[in-house]
Amino acid sequence: KEYFFDRDPEIFHCVLNYFRTGELHLPTSVCGPVVKSELEFWGVDEVDIEECCWSRYATWATTLQALRKLEEDRKEHFQLGEYPEQNFPSDFREFRRRAWKFFAQPSSSVPAKLYGIVSLTVIFLSIFSFCANTHSAFKVVDVHAGDLDLVHNATGDGEYSRWVEGGVRQSNSILGDSQRNGTSDTTVKMVAHPALHHLDVGCLVFFVLELLARFLVSPSKVKFILMPMTIIEFMALLPDLIDNLARLLSATYAEHQTI
Secondary structure (H helix, E strand, C coil), X not given: CCXXXXXXXHHHHHHHHHHHHCCECCCCCCCHHHHHHHHHHHCCCHHHECHHHHHHHHHHHHHHHHHHHHHHHHHHHHCCCCCCCCCCCCHHHHHHHHHHHHHHCCCCCHHHHHHHHHHXXXXXXXXXXXXXXXXXXXXXXXXXXXXXXXXXXXXXXXXXXXXXXXXXXXXXXXXXXXXXCCCCCCCCCEEECHHHHHHHHHHHHHHHHHHHHHHHHXXXXXXXXXXXXXXXXXXXXXXXXXXXXXXXXXXXXXHHHHC
């Protein structure tokens, strides 16, 4: 009769030599868990491994334990996990648990997937707004600049259009030669299109509300605040918050001065 064993041939050679010579040596090209599984199958105790091969064999267990500990630490720092199970959770707690799952696990449901797509779209829009603010194609004349006067000769028949302080447009048909040639007495100030500012504010409001909502439904408020991802998100939003707040205060001060 012939018996066929579908096992690792490299380890089998080691086992066969062990039964012939009484010494168990292991190859360096096979990882520890495979060796352990094969030795258990052939009924060989791992304590029979020779000293010259034991240290190399024993390191896999220590390495595996360290990797598992590292993965647990990573999850603890970057993920809060699930809500602790309770026998009789309140309706509000159940709502918070579902809301947290909605934010933390985009693949948990169809609405969560749709929200993930919306969130990703808002991120792309925010990046587009940031880049477009510095491109000349999205620049327009700042009609609210206090020192803006003559801008351009809109027609070739002597009619001259100009902007005066306050953004009021006026036309004048009786102009000097320099004005008929389309010259300007002042430097035109170009600013980013107002729509980009509105888009940036909309994205900022979305991100702030999302961060606040995740904080309110998180399993642990302290851990959520101390998470590296939360700190990174807040630091990314902080410049925009300061910029928009400064713009708001500046506009309020200008209106107060005008009054």
